[in-house]
Amino acid sequence: MITMDDIIREGNPALRAVAKEVSVPLSDEDIKLGEEMMEFLHNSQDPIKAEELGLRGGVGLAAPQLDISKRIIAVHVPSGDLENPEPTLSAVMYNPKILSHSVQDACLGEGEGCLSVDREVPGYVVRHNKITLSYVDAAGVKQKIRLKNYEAIVVQHEIDHLNGVMFYDHINQENPYALKDGVLVIE
Numbered sequence: 001m002i003t004m005d006d007i008i009r010e011g012n013p014a015l016r017a018v019a020k021e022v023s024v025p026l027s028d029e030d031i032k033l034g035e036e037m038m039e040f041l042h043n044s045q046d047p048i049k050a051e052e053l054g055l056r057g058g059v060g061l062a063a064p065q066l067d068i069s070k071r072i073i074a075v076h077v078p079s080g081d082l083e084n085p086e087p088t089l090s091a092v093m094y095n096p097k098i099l100s101h102s103v104q105d106a107c108l109g110e111g112e113g114c115l116s117v118d119r120e121v122p123g124y125v126v127r128h129n130k131i132t133l134s135y136v137d138a139a140g141v142k143q144k145i146r147l148k149n150y151e152a153i154v155v156q157h158e159i160d161h162l163n164g165v166m167f168y169d170h171i172n173q174e175n176p177y178a179l180k181d182g183v184l185v186i187e
């Protein structure tokens with residue numbers, strides 16, 4: 001079971017590497033890894049288990065954060081609405097690829113954090129508001145989906161990890177809260 005001890009932290013050069021595509025059909029090893037990554041996200045969002053296991057809550061995880069340089073990400077975005085517990089996005093994605101994106105940019109009003117970064121780094125992380133994404137799912141089936149707003153932000157954060165990019169690389173050093181016209185601030 002994945003815990004915080006398995007997550008490498010900034011300073012580890014593995015976080016700056018470009019990860020390799022996984023072979024398809026998926027190996028049992030890669031399928032198992034994906035399942036463990038998703039289990040981590042579920043545990044990290046369960047108040048009891050997170051407390052027991054000392055997990056930081058996360059809505060996404062990328063294999064390079066486990067010092068595994070493979071293009072595998074897991075995302076689990078809860079709906080946040082107790083009436084409707086269905087997550088808005090829950091998937092293990094193999095070889096995810098952004099096919100196209102909106103001209104419209106967006107950022108989270110509260111900025112971003114990262115399980116591999118043990119400090120606050122304030123500032124707007126400007127990303128694409130909408131993306132069209134292809135990936136191979138856990139069943140080995142090629143998927144093509146469109147995402148927007150928070151879900152699109154999360155997936156872009158994870159795909160960045162596959163390319164050795166950290167969220168704070170996108171923050172304007174002179175003025176962390178500088179915003180070009182028209183950037184959507186998602187609260």
Ligand SMILES: OCN(O)CCCc1ccccc1
Pocket residue numbers: 058059060061062065108111112113114115116153154157158161
């Ligand atoms: O890479 C996963 N991770 O470090 C957990 C945090 C994920 C995340 C946090 C804020 C905005 C987008 C994504």
Ligand code: NI
Pocket residue numbers: 113114115116157161
């Ligand atoms: Ni991260």
